Amino acid sequence: MRARIFMSGLVVASMLSAQGEAPKEGAKAPAAAATRPAAEQPVAEKKAGPRWVAIKDATLHTVSHGVITGGTLLIKDKLIHAVGTDVTIPEGAEIIDGRGKHVAPGFVAIAAKGALGLRNSTNKEKAEHRFDPFADFMQLALANGVTTAHESGGMADSMFGGLFGSVGSAFIGSHTGQVGGVVGKLTAGTIEGFTLREPAAFYMNAPGGQGGSARLEQRDVFEKAKKHRAAVKTWLKDLAAGKKDLTEPKTDDNVSALADAMNGDVPVFYYADNRRDMEFGLELAQEFGVPVILHTAQEAWAMAADVSRSAAGVILLPRGKGGSATRPYTDPNVDAPHGWRIESASIMQKTGVPWSTMTLNTGITTSLFGGRDLLGLNLEAAFAVRGGVSNEEALRSITLTPAEMLRVADRIGSLDKGKDADILILDREPLDYRTFVERAFVNGRVAYDESVTPLYAHIQTDRRQPPKNWKPWGIWGELPEQKNPAPLPDGSAAPAPAK
Amino acid sequence: MTRPVMDSVSDSLRALALTLILATLVFAQETPEPAAGDDAAAKAPVVAWHVKRAHTITGGVIDAAVILVSNGKITAVGKEGVLEVPTHATHEERRSLTVAPGFVHPAALFFGAGERFDLSGSAAKGDETVRGKLDPQEADVKKFARSGFTTVALMPTGGGVSGMVTIAKPVKPVAGLPEIGSLIRDDKAALAMAFEPGTATRDFFLKSIEKARKYITDLEAFKKGGKPAEAKPAEPKSAEAKPAEAKPADAPKEGEAKPEEKKPEGEKKAEEKKPEPPKEPQKDPKLQPLVDALEAKLPGVLFISGAAAFLHTEALLAADASFRPAVAFTGAAFRGGPDAWRVVAGLKKAGVTVLMPPQMSNVPFIATLRSTAAILLDAGVPVAFMPEARELEGLERFRGELLQLVRHGLHPDDALRAATLTPAEVLGLGQRTGSLEQGRDADFVLYDGEPLAPTTKLIAVVVDGAVIHDATKEDR
Amino acid sequence: MRTLGVILVLTLVLAAQEGPVAPLEPGCFALTGGRVYTMAGPSIERGVVLMRDGKIEQVGALGELPVPAGYRVVDTTGQRVIPGFIELHNHTACSDLHDIVYQVNPELRVLDNIELDSPEMRIARAGGVTTVLSIPGSGTNMGGFGAIVKTFGETPKEVLVRFPGALKIAQAGNPERGNGDLGAGRIGMNWMIRNVLVEGRAYHEAWCAFEEGKTKTQPAKDPRYEYLRGLYRGEYPVAVHTQIFQVVQSTLRMLARDLKLKVVIDHGEFDGFINAQLAIDNNVSAACGPRIFWLSPNDGRFFGLAASWYWMGVSDDHIGVNTDSPVVPQEELPYQAAMAIRHGLPEGVALKGLTINAARFLCLEKRLGSLETGKDADLAIWTGDPFDPRSRVLMTFVNGKVAYDAARDGQRF
Structure with a gap:
């Protein structure tokens, strides 16, 4: 490599002061590029044999079989090879010291926007042919633990999005339903191993306030699907019987998807928020044998028995929608329990209804919903704990349960041998509000590393410690030291919650 | 992969010209003098440019240099006192100035060629040219002459196979509207393509490449008179040639699968009929440029938005080892500047040249200004700069942009090459322009200092040996 | 009837343990056994808080501070007793948001619009919030004067802590009008804010001169400037809706440095924190909210709320x-506050920010913000770390009365 020549004199001096260490960085760039996780790694000579990574002596939140303290998780190439306390680490394995760390399966965002680097998720084209693995939203979501996202529903919200998110539009769909969506992985930096399921599901909104004709139209779709299903059955039977001159029954994609759902092959997400809407949806579900998953089901707690009988599960906002319109309320016209309750999740849990957690803003935002967007998925689940469920149940609602709802639980959702190595190394327990991801593995590959991505690298696990390299922009001079970084005499005004 | 002659001449003339040039090249190596033994050349008027310094690009930097120009071509470059100057030569005394090849703009939208690089869609425009759209104005031609660019490629736009690239050179501005033909030197110099990742666009390219490859193999078979060969992409890389498509989720469901598997039409026919003698495959003018590109007869440029798009492009490159267009990063969809550095390993592996705006990258999550060009060059990926300017006015900023990159660690020689010879090579003009050596077009620019120093001014522009702009003789 | 029975039994049990039964005195509570964050010294591992007649009577350690007879005892073992949180920027305690009359409206006030026991306030106290500064919105540069109110109370007297609570100034953003075509951009707005405050200062000085007998002629009363006098007497602060580097800078220069007002930065988001040194120099406090984070385009770092101000030296x-x-x-x-901690603020600083600091910003540190003898008995009993989304409020006391009791009212949050 040719030696770099820098211009001398005042020009360079002024450039240096304005651009920080940029010239140096430019010169060093190739070496730096090799360490960036978002950049494609230079082609390394392929070593023979599998690549082993062992995370040793960590607290493993397996989700499927409890919490293992002092456990080891072994990754072989793209898969989890072993989980437990008596794992033999093969020679040559990369060993990560997990002491004091928590390891959890990557979070599954069951309703997301933007995390997959899709500018428009309603596009009919395959997501894996067009997603952007360098999208900054993807890095942000990974930094907060999301490794799999289910996206269906228009454009990603802008970073400085509106004041109140339209939760109802978390998915595409209308009262007559629509098939689509994608379950994809946040592969950051590569397009390999992205798709888990596409199209992902059938989406349908409760007719809501649209009146009687909308209800009839919705019922009509179910009738059509039922008919189509029967016709396909007959056709297959006739074929098997060797009859001739048969025509394959044809219908549109949506009806055919709903027919598949009747076979149990496609999940159905049914948007119903209040009692009336849920009652209608559950009635159809029962009658046509379609196990729907209710989403944004604010009043599901009030009709838990019905939900338990007819629905395959619910997607909840454990802390409610927020904003004055959706606080706990009483509607004098409704003569039954209704409104939002912090115990929603806990009531579902007790009734045996599978429930998963979604966030108030299903996109990523730095504005107003901050903390209640995709970056706070684990915190939203923590609100369910406030309502009465256990930590383990809450963690399941953002890992294994959504994976099951999306029919991808054979691949992801828990720390089990044979599953994809989509794994988080966390500096605190998964539901702690101070938790950050130190490293996120997707398909066994490091997709996010806190220490090389500037996002949160400056924040210390012990908040009383000054941030690392704390000099925003580097041109504001020396900063005064905080003389009393832990002002309360007992040193911990708000100690870590009991584990 | 380079085409030695740009003008539309018959094949035989083309061959002749090639032989001539090769001959002169060989000859030049032995005697660094103007073709002394050739009577015609000796009689032709020769201009000797005496300069302080010459950046030849291919032959290093020569202090106190002389450049001999005859018939619009450079006949020799050498050191003052060493290089023999013919006695009948006229002299251009520019001993205070530094000379470098004129810049080559590999992707311009001037003169009405287009508004912006539109990547969306998948049109098959094939051999269409932008010539009909061009409408240069008098003022534009003036600006063009002073820009320091001696060659520009006027690009067709639009997703898919966008069409043919037109090469233009500036001329001495004259009063009144210029004659379009005086600017244009070739309107089918290269093939422009644009790819926005998507299922439809991907299928379009994969199918087009497959069709083009089939045409080539069929033609070969026809010429041999043998059996039409099964279309095979050149040297498919086993791991990447087949995009992983057959997934369990896509597999037909049990019970729904048709009981009788239909055999492809071709197979059935093959069973029924005896092989006929191969027919000459029909030439498709829309497909032919891609065929030429696969056969390395025509350079190609593929426009994409950024690094993410390149990852999706890799599937297209894997489909046929001969599908190796230069890849232009428009950066349109990316807000942190050119991001080709993210995929440097992939670019290196694919062996493509990168076209990129001469900009630093300042990307969120990267935290530092990085020089994408330096990263690519260090990794061995050739880089050609494509000025961001959509308007001719903006071209004046180009040298400043290069200067910025130099300040951030790009070697000035690398920067100059990426603005001259490499873009010329991308367009198949590497043997015609982009460097100062014998046999090249006399396309160069005179500066009052180092070309990439902040206080340097552009003094004169020479195209095909003619001074088309001279600041010392014109009112600015 | 059953509740009564339970109380009877409980009383009997207590009686059996502690000798003769004293009848419960109204308004007397003893919280025993929980970890007490007094915010006026070290927290007490197992503490006792005695409340009487709406005030904190005494705070001490279990075993050291005896519980007098007649106090209703609430066992808080394993729980945390924390002063009621104080909201510095609230628009829900009164029914109007704001009136857009002029660009600056120092004559407007929210006092007449305060709602007693509104649904919003019921929710607030269920979240452990006991006091709010209710201020006009930011539709104009100066929305008027806010009032400080408790989130629970049966009479206006109980609810109202102080009027005027603070002057609301909105420096940029919402009050901006067009691009100078009609109304004002930031330059014009700054001039208007400064102008009315300078006029108010002249009014105040004229009255002071008269009151101190320096002049004989009594100035005319002008309701437009009357409330501004308190600002110059240092009785209440200016709550400034300000954010973004440039705007915060003008707040600090104009209001704090030039006009010497007691300034509290509200909002304070985006890159406003870069002004920290100017805030320190002018003794200005910074409160951050709502939840707007700053993903720096300069270096790709994620900054959150008050954490940035703190680590810049405030x-x-x-x-x-x-x-x-x-x-x-x-x-x-x-x-x-949890979000501020998430992005780097020490937990202890966040707790101060919600309690004693907020009281001090409002010039009410003698009455609110900590658990000390003589202060208002405003506190909440939490199941754990109040910033942890998993913790919840069990009981909230406002002015020594049970304002929220999860067991009685059902868990709201």
Whole structure:
């Protein structure tokens, strides 16, 4: 490599002061590029044999079989090879010291926007042919633990999005339903191993306030699907019987998807928020044998028995929608329990209804919903704990349960041998509000590393410690030291919650 | 992969010209003098440019240099006192100035060629040219002459196979509207393509490449008179040639699968009929440029938005080892500047040249200004700069942009090459322009200092040996 | 009847343990056994808080401070007793948001619009919030004067802590009108704010001169400037809706440095924190909210709320948190602070910001913000770390009365 020549004199001096260490960085760039996780790694000579990574002596939140303290998780190439306390680490394995760390399966965002680097998720084209693995939203979501996202529903919200998110539009769909969506992985930096399921599901909104004709139209779709299903059955039977001159029954994609759902092959997400809407949806579900998953089901707690009988599960906002319109309320016209309750999740849990957690803003935002967007998925689940469920149940609602709802639980959702190595190394327990991801593995590959991505690298696990390299922009001079970084005499005004 | 002659001449003339040039090249190596033994050349008027310094690009930097120009071509470059100057030569005394090849703009939208690089869609425009759209104005031609660019490629736009690239050179501005033909030197110099990742666009390219490859193999078979060969992409890389498509989720469901598997039409026919003698495959003018590109007869440029798009492009490159267009990063969809550095390993592996705006990258999550060009060059990926300017006015900023990159660690020689010879090579003009050596077009620019120093001014522009702009003789 | 029975039994049990039964005195509570954050010294591992007649009577350690007879005892073992949280920026305690009359409206006030026991306030106290500064919105540069109110109370007297609570100034953003075509951009707005405050200062000085007998002629009363006098007497602060580097800078220069007002930065988001040194120099406090984070385009780092101000050097006594309720729901005030902690603020500083600091910003540190003898008995009993989304409020006391009791009212949050 040719030696770099820098211009001398005042020009360079002024450039240096304005651009920080940029010239140096430019010169060093190739070496730096090799360490960036978002950049494609230079082609390394392929070593023979599998690549082993062992995370040793960590607290493993397996989700499927409890919490293992002092456990080891072994990754072989793209898969989890072993989980437990008596794992033999093969020679040559990369060993990560997990002491004091928590390891959890990557979070599954069951309703997301933007995390997959899709500018428009309603596009009919395959997501894996067009997603952007360098999208900054993807890095942000990974930094907060999301490794799999289910996206269906228009454009990603802008970073400085509106004041109140339209939760109802978390998915595409209308009262007559629509098939689509994608379950994809946040592969950051590569397009390999992205798709888990596409199209992902059938989406349908409760007719809501649209009146009687909308209800009839919705019922009509179910009738059509039922008919189509029967016709396909007959056709297959006739074929098997060797009859001739048969025509394959044809219908549109949506009806055919709903027919598949009747076979149990496609999940159905049914948007119903209040009692009336849920009652209608559950009635159809029962009658046509379609196990729907209710989403944004604010009043599901009030009709838990019905939900338990007819629905395959619910997607909840454990802390409610927020904003004055959706606080706990009483509607004098409704003569039954209704409104939002912090115990929603806990009531579902007790009734045996599978429930998963979604966030108030299903996109990523730095504005107003901050903390209640995709970056706070684990915190939203923590609100369910406030309502009465256990930590383990809450963690399941953002890992294994959504994976099951999306029919991808054979691949992801828990720390089990044979599953994809989509794994988080966390500096605190998964539901702690101070938790950050130190490293996120997707398909066994490091997709996010806190220490090389500037996002949160400056924040210390012990908040009383000054941030690392704390000099925003580097041109504001020396900063005064905080003389009393832990002002309360007992040193911990708000100690870590009991584990 | 380079085409030695740009003008539309018959094949035989083309061959002749090639032989001539090769001959002169060989000859030049032995005697660094103007073709002394050739009577015609000796009689032709020769201009000797005496300069302080010459950046030849291919032959290093020569202090106190002389450049001999005859018939619009450079006949020799050498050191003052060493290089023999013919006695009948006229002299251009520019001993205070530094000379470098004129810049080559590999992707311009001037003169009405287009508004912006539109990547969306998948049109098959094939051999269409932008010539009909061009409408240069008098003022534009003036600006063009002073820009320091001696060659520009006027690009067709639009997703898919966008069409043919037109090469233009500036001329001495004259009063009144210029004659379009005086600017244009070739309107089918290269093939422009644009790819926005998507299922439809991907299928379009994969199918087009497959069709083009089939045409080539069929033609070969026809010429041999043998059996039409099964279309095979050149040297498919086993791991990447087949995009992983057959997934369990896509597999037909049990019970729904048709009981009788239909055999492809071709197979059935093959069973029924005896092989006929191969027919000459029909030439498709829309497909032919891609065929030429696969056969390395025509350079190609593929426009994409950024690094993410390149990852999706890799599937297209894997489909046929001969599908190796230069890849232009428009950066349109990316807000942190050119991001080709993210995929440097992939670019290196694919062996493509990168076209990129001469900009630093300042990307969120990267935290530092990085020089994408330096990263690519260090990794061995050739880089050609494509000025961001959509308007001719903006071209004046180009040298400043290069200067910025130099300040951030790009070697000035690398920067100059990426603005001259490499873009010329991308367009198949590497043997015609982009460097100062014998046999090249006399396309160069005179500066009052180092070309990439902040206080340097552009003094004169020479195209095909003619001074088309001279600041010392014109009112600015 | 059953409740009565339970109380009877309980009383009997207590009687059996502690000798003769004293009848319960109304308004007397003893919280025993929980960890007490007094915010006026070390926290007490197992403490006792005695409340009487709406005030904190005494705070001490279990075993050291005896519980007098007649006090209703609440066992808080394993729980945390924390002063009621104080909201510095609230728009939900009164029914109007604002009146857009002129660009600056120092004559307007929210006092006449305060609602008693509104649904919003019921929710607020269920979240452990006991006091809010209710201020006009930011439709104009000066929305008028806000009032400080408790989130629970049966009479206006109980609810109202102080009027005027603070002057609301909105420096940029919402009050901006067009691009100078009609109304004002930032330059014009700054001039108008400064102008009315300078006029108010002249009015105040004229009256002071008269009151001190320096002049004989009594100035005319002008309701437009009357409330501004308190600002110059240092009785209450200016709550400034200000954010973004340039705007915060003008707040600090114009209001704090030039006009010497007591300034509390509200909002304070985006890159406003870069002005920290100017805030320190002018003794200005910074409260951050609602939840707007700053993903720096310069270096790709994620900055959050008050954490940035703190680590830029603003001391732990000058850090606050606000929600801008209803923009962020009032009961999410502690969650707001949790977000600041998430992005780097020490937990202890956040707790100060919600309690004693907020009281001091409002010039009410003698009455609110800590558990000390003689202060208002405003506190909440939490199941754990109040910033942890998993913790919840069991009981809230306002003025020594049970304002929220999860067991009685059902768990709200």
